[in-house]
Amino acid sequence: MTTTLTFNSQTLPFRTDFAIAGANCLLSTNSPEVLQATVRSQTKSASGNAFSFEMEVIVHADMDATPERLPHFRGLRHIVFANLPPCSFLTYDLLRKRVYAVLSSSAARDPSFWHTLLLPITIGVLGTTIGVAPLHSACLDRSGSGILVAGLSGVGKSTLATALAQAGFALISDDWTYLSRQQSTLLAHGLSSPVKLLPDAARFFPQLRSLIPKPALNGELAYEIDPKQWKGFTVKTTTVPRHIFFLERASTPGCHVIPSRPEYLRDFFEKSGERLPNEIAAARTFRTELISTLSSCPSWILRTGDNPQITAEVLSDFLAENNRATA
DSSP, X not given: OOOOOOOSTTTOOEEEEEEETTEEEEEEEXXXXXXXXXXXXXXXXXXXXXXXXXXXXXXXXXGGGSOXXXXXXXXXXXXXXXXXXXXXXXXXXXXXXXXXXXXXXXXXXXXXXXXXXXXXHHHXXXXXXXXOEEESEEEEEETTEEEEEEOOTTSSHHHHHHHHXXXXXXXXXXXXXXXXXXXXXXXXXXXXXXXXXXXXXXXXXXXXXXXXXXXXXXXXXXXXXXXXXXXXXXXXSEEEEEEEEEEEEXXXXXXXXXXXXXXXXXXXXXXXXXXXXXXXXXXXXXXXXXXXHHTTSOEXXXXXXXXXXXXXXXXXXXXXXXXXXXX
């Protein structure tokens, strides 16, 4: 079966705009459900600001009849193709800063699809081309100061971020943080996405034991919790980054904070970022400049063999002492 779809003002009669992670999107769609999804989950873009990117979304009944596929991504120079469940196909044009999406009706009716899949993936793929650099780190806020917790996948960023949020820090993000520049100020953004915790996190957070872990986008079993619904959590969407910690696991008990060098920070974030094609060299330069500016913030290696609650307490005490020393 072949279906030909045309993306134009006749086939996409509904339009709106919204802000996400410091970027402004102009959305066109044929679906009232998709239109409402932006109203429920995102903020209105600032009046008069230029649009960072455009998204055109068609909801088509034929997609409901296509076989379900596992999430899949394929890049061809500045074009990225994506299959997302349930039965949805997207094309990202990084050069023209546009997104073309064909969704199944089940995807359009599911608010979590928009909130936990489509928008986070869109910002992750397009981000650097539209003035938003994705950083592989958790982010929290304490009294207006942003704390980035970076580290390799599986090192425990989400677990520590959850423990810090329980200890009174405001949660911005648990895995990916989005860096932008507003005039001369760096801003770190989160998407209020669900926090993903691996099954062994139930040892440290008894609240998880009543939940059932489910396959995440990468196939791993994980608990997904809505931070806005977790008792005692405070959630923010934006902060100013002031401190950066690189989380490392130790094989023996103990928690140590070791000063880091700016070049370590630059090297980590450059290597952990997505590879960008030659056609968008300006985006690569932009990301390097933002990371270089971020490297002026003090940074440390946080090496721990303790549980997340103890590690959160050590980090909290260290920040308090550091603030007193620099006051």
